[in-house]
Amino acid sequence: MARRCAIISRMLDDSWCVRSIHSAATLVDFAVSRSMTVAAALAETGLTAADLEDTDREIEVGQEFRIIENILDTTGDEPGMGLLAGFSVHLPMLGPLGIALGSCATVREMAELWARYAELSFAYCRVDIADAGDRVLVGxxxxxxxxxxxxxxxxxxxAVLRTVQRELLNWDVLVHRLEVALPYASVYEAVGVLLGIAAIDFDRPASTLFLDAADLQRPMPQANSILRRQYERQCADIVERRRARIGLAGRVRALLLRRDRGVDQATVAADLxxxxxxxxxxxxxEGTSFRELSGETTVxxxxxxxxxxxxVDAVAARLGYTSVSAFATAFRDWKGQTPGQFAQSRRRHY
Structure with missing residues (x-):
């Protein structure tokens, strides 16, 4: 718990720290395809298999980082593992962003929209676009x-960039060169061919794709300005809501998680x-309350x-409940089942 919260607290001033559960679910599916169990993929994340089915659930990026660490710990931290995971992300998974991308007028407009809302694309890296003569540099x-x-x-x-681009277009945007801040590995030669990258330079200070500027002026096959505006607005609303969540509410969540047990409002206020x-x-x-945040973190x-x-006795004591029955009643209100039933269902599932 301490390790996860440390990551979360470092990210609290960053709107990327809140993620859709879909991104984590995709990683877990990838982990299962690598012969991991769901339990192993979710270890130390605070998430359950049931959470992955909650389409409205949003999580902290630290929880997603933990899933990646679990994958690397179990399958081996070898070059190419991220590429394999990235190939499992497809356009429909991006929701409103996917529709907005497909509705852009030109490839350049699509690339700029991606850069603006990369945090909604399952991406981990920020995207920067710059012009350099007849080339466009995507960092x-x-x-x-x-x-x-x-x-x-x-x-x-x-991998996500190339996969989604190929699902949006019936042709490949030419990548003249890729400069990557990674050491050479033989697997990258085959992957370079697969991704359609003409040349790769390793051990560079930054990672940059060199594209043909003329390619980016080509029209998108399903351009629709009304749809683009409509779904870009939805993207903007999601980002705005997540940023609001990160403010004081995010700091309160982090304090509650770090304390790892019941704590009153006065104590948190004093800490802040x-x-x-x-x-x-x-x-x-920010549209929330201490009671709501305390309930979320307790669950x-x-x-x-x-x-x-x-x-159940140990959990009740650790969370600061005066009796097991009080904890059981609260848990039944949250989850619709007793703590014992919940624990048994987790064991049966795994």
């Missing part, structure tokens, strides 16, 4: 990614150097502890 910046995950992330995003009244007012401005911790083998 991939891993930013705050933990060092161990950078190779996986770069590989993953390269504000009065309880100010805390209430600012959380209300997360309870599920994680029960799924990892803690007894």
């Amino acid at each position: 991939l910046e891993p930013g705050a990614l933990p060092e161990r995950l950078r190779r996986f992330a770069l590989e993953h995003d390269l 150097h504000m009065s309880v009244r100010t805390l209430r007012r600012r959380l209300a401005q 997360l911790l309870a599920e994680e502890l029960l799924a990892t083998g803690y007894t």
Whole structure:
């Protein structure tokens, strides 16, 4: 828990720290295809198999990072693993962003839209587009990614970019050269051919795709300005909502998770150097409350502890409940089943 929360807390000022559950679910599917169990893929994430089916669920990016670490720990941290994971991401999975991308007027407009909303594309790297004569440079910046995950992330995003582009167009945007901030590995030669990359330069200070500027002026086959505006607005709304969640609410969540047990509002307000009244007012401005945030984190911790083998008595005590019956009643209100039934269902599933 401490390791995951440390990652989350470092990311709290970054709107990329909130992710759709679909991205994590895709990673878990990939893990299963590599002979991992769902339980192994979700270890130490605080997520359950049932969470992956909740289409409205959003998670912290630290939880997704943990899934990647679980994959690398189990299958081996070898070059090419991120590419294989990236090939499992397809256009329909991107939801509103996918429709907006397909509705753009030109390939350049599509690329710029991708760069603007890359955080909705299952990507881990920020995208930057710059003109250089007859070339367009597309940079991939891993930013705050933990060092161990950078190779996986770069590989993953390269594969996603090419896969989605091929599903949007009936021709390939020419990649004259790829400069990549990774050391040489033989697997990249075959993958370069597969991705249609003419040349790859390794051990570069940054990762950059060199594209043909003329290619990017070509029209998109299903251009529709009304659809593009409609679905880009949806993308903007999602990002705005996630940024609002990251503010004070995100800091409160991080404090509740770090404490790993029941804590009152006054204590959290003191940790944030504000009065309880100010805390209430600012959380209300963000559309939430201390009670709601406390409930969210308590459910997360309870599920994680029960799924990892803690007894109901131990979980109740760890979460600060005065009695097991009080915890059981609260848990039944949250999940529609008793803590014992929940724990048994996790064991049966795995």
